[in-house]
Amino acid sequence: MKTIALSLASSALVLGLSLSAMAAAPANGAAPVVEGKDRPILLARMVVTATPLPN
Template identity: 80%
Template sequence: MKAITLSIASSALVLGLSLSALAAAPTTGAAPIIEGRDAPILLARMVVTATPLPN
């Protein structure tokens, strides 16, 4: 029972640290929105990191 309690407490601590790091990340501001034909279009940039696949 003690091991289960310690496991849950450590998981909660790691989750809290992860969420606080995400909350502290700087934001770039709101992306511009333009009117589309059926729905608004959100104009934003996305950064993608790729690694080569093995042959």
């Protein structure tokens, strides 16, 4: 029982430290723009959400 309690406490500590480190990270500025052949290309990450198709 003591081992389980210590394991849970250490896991919570590691999770708290990792979350606080991510929260303290600076936010990214504007995405860089690269001149393309015909038009500028915006280099940025995109978040894509998917929904299941109906049957």
